[in-house]
Amino acid sequence: MSPPPDPPLSIEAVRARLTTRIIGANLSVHDEVDSTNRLLTDLAHRGAPDGTVVVAESQTAGRGRMGRHWVSPPGLNLYVSILLTRPQVTAALTWIPLLAAVAVVRAIRDLTQLAARLKWPNDVLVVRNGNGRKLAGILVEAIGGSPAGTRLVVVGIGVNVNMPLAAFPQDLRSIATSLLIETGRSVERAHLLASLLAELEVLYDQLCDQGPEGIAAAYRESCDTIGRRVRIELMGSAPVEGTAEEIAPDGALRLRGADGKMLEIRAGDVVHLA
Numbered sequence: 047m048s049p050p051p052d053p054p055l056s057i058e059a060v061r062a063r064l065t066t067r068i069i070g071a072n073l074s075v076h077d078e079v080d081s082t083n084r085l086l087t088d089l090a091h092r093g094a095p096d097g098t099v100v101v102a103e104s105q106t107a108g109r110g111r112m113g114r115h116w117v118s119p120p121g122l123n124l125y126v127s128i129l130l131t132r133p134q135v136t137a138a139l140t141w142i143p144l145l146a147a148v149a150v151v152r153a154i155r156d157l158t159q160l161a162a163r164l165k166w167p168n169d170v171l172v173v174r175n176g177n178g179r180k181l182a183g184i185l186v187e188a189i190g191g192s193p194a195g196t197r198l199v200v201v202g203i204g205v206n207v208n209m210p211l212a213a214f215p216q217d218l219r220s221i222a223t224s225l226l227i228e229t230g231r232s233v234e235r236a237h238l239l240a241s242l243l244a245e246l247e248v249l250y251d252q253l254c255d256q257g258p259e260g261i262a263a264a265y266r267e268s269c270d271t272i273g274r275r276v277r278i279e280l281m282g283s284a285p286v287e288g289t290a291e292e293i294a295p296d297g298a299l300r301l302r303g304a305d306g307k308m309l310e311i312r313a314g315d316v317v318h319l320a
């Protein structure tokens with residue numbers, strides 16, 4: 047039997063589920079956009095407030111990390127961008143992608159009991175038979191600054207929710223997954239979105255009020271990269287290999303190379319080798 051269809055996302059359906067104070071107080075839901083990150087960046091330049099949320103049923107030019115494309119067909123998944131503008135974000139910028147990853151893991155666990163894991167910095171995976179398949183991705187873009195020098199941050203999150211395997215492009219079928227594939231059940235996206243925004247608000251408040259220590263501890267608990275042999279593909283230079291030893295105080299990945307030297311990686315694509 048095929049799972050019951052999830053109703054289209056609507057502003058009413060999302061509002062009916064929202065429990066947040068700030069995140070999502072200013073909300074728009076679109077049928078189709080090029081990229082929710084692109085649209086929210088425009089809104090931010092025009093003065094959108096802290097916590098503004100843009101959601102779309104589909105994206106024609108969904109952006110992924112490292113210049114990649116994010117597959118964004120209609121009716122199946124979650125594509126959402128959240129604007130963070132509090133001044134504390136500027137000092138803690140490197141923690142925002144990790145904070146968002148923890149929020150995604152918690153929301154997925156709340157709704158489905160699935161124990162999603164993280165690949166540094168913010169790939170959300172389900173590990174099955176020793177293989178991690180990507181369930182969600184996060185793209186954080188820091189934009190312009192205010193006259194006071196603070197940054198505005200757009201957090202873009204894509205979660206594969208009710209996507210059957212056959213709907214993924216062939217080349218992604220062995221490396222991607224969805225909540226439907228993992229649990230056999232369809233998930234109401236408005237519910238998942240509300241849960242995600244609630245988790246994000248808790249962590250955002252925590253970061254702004256207490257600094258990143260609590261976020262760091264939660265991140266380490268869900269991170270599968272620490273202690274592994276990894277290869278890291280870097281933008282514009284040769285890949286590096288080593289053992290991922292720890293998360294640095296700014297969220298960077300500390301990698302012990304074959305020569306015993308410690309490297310701090312701030313951006314890259316990690317491959318878990320063992």
Ligand code: BTN
Nearest residue numbers: 081083109110111183184202204
């Ligand atoms: C990744 O490559 O892992 C990051 C993917 C991020 C995709 C999301 S979907 C919503 C938001 N809008 C975009 O254009 N990208 C992000």
